[in-house]
Amino acid sequence: xxxxxxxxxxxxxxxxxxxxxxxxxxxxxxxxxxxxxxxxxxxxxxxxxxxxxxxxxxxxxxxxxxxxxxxxxxxxxxxxxxxxxxxxxxxxxxxxxxxxxxxxxxxxxxxxxxxxxxxxxxxxxxxxxxxxxxxxxxxxxxxxxxxxxxxxx
Numbered sequence: 770x771x772x773x774x775x776x777x778x779x780x781x782x783x784x785x786x787x788x789x790x791x792x793x794x795x796x797x798x799x800x801x802x803x804x805x806x807x808x809x810x811x812x813x814x815x816x817x818x819x820x821x822x823x824x825x826x827x828x829x830x831x832x833x834x835x836x837x838x839x840x841x842x843x844x845x846x847x848x849x850x851x852x853x854x855x856x857x858x859x860x861x862x863x864x865x866x867x868x869x870x871x872x873x874x875x876x877x878x879x880x881x882x883x884x885x886x887x888x889x890x891x892x893x894x895x896x897x898x899x900x901x902x903x904x905x906x907x908x909x910x911x912x913x914x915x916x917x918x919x920x921x922x
Contacts, residue, residue, distance in 0.1 A: 797917050801863040815841050815848035822848060827864075830894045831874040831901045832857055844897045864918075868892060868911050869904035876911075876918055884908070 785803050789796050812823040830842045832850060839850040839857075852860070857873055864877045869889065880895040882903060889902035892911075903911055 794917055797863075797914065801918070803863070813841065813850070813852075815850055817846065817848050824848065826861065827875075827877070829875055830878045830897065830899060831868075831872055833873075833901060834871040842899055844894075844899075866911060866914055868907050869902055872901050872903075874901055874903075874911075876915055879915060882908075882912065882915075 787796060787800060811826050813826060813829070815822050815824050824841065824843065828843050830844065832839060832841050832854065834840075834854065839852060839854065841848045841850045850857075854867070854871070854873060857865070858867060861873065865873050865875050868874045874892060874894075878894040878896070879892055881893045883891045883893070885891070889904050890908055892901045892903050894900070
């Protein structure tokens with residue numbers, strides 16, 4: 770494995786790019802490690818009504834779009850989020866993954882996935898009764914990432 774560091778003083782923040790011929794267990798482990806290093810106690814600015822909250826990223830279970838609004842779910846609350854899903858995909862650490870066209874989930878909180886062959890599968894989260902839908906297109910990738918994470922790979 771080659772490691773290169775390029776210094777660009779004009780960049781607003783650090784960026785790590787992993788180039789690989791395929792997604793292997795070691796690449797996923799490297800991504801997770803790097804993501805955890807950079808995400809220590811980072812918060813997102815979220816709203817509930819007229820109040821703005823600064824919620825630690827690691828407390829968010831999932832993001833989902835409802836109509837034209839993006840919502841962030843924690844164990845107990847739902848907040849409005851000013852980001853777009855594609856913006857969050859770039860911003861969030863490796864524990865988050867797109868699970869459907871309208872949802873990004875924090876894999877650290879996933880308790881179970883009930884598979885449905887004809888429609889979306891149901892993802893349940895530990896410590897809450899909240900659920901998210903996993904589309905058939907994302908199901909295999911999600912279950913593979915979950916297995917890799919649970920094995921500590």
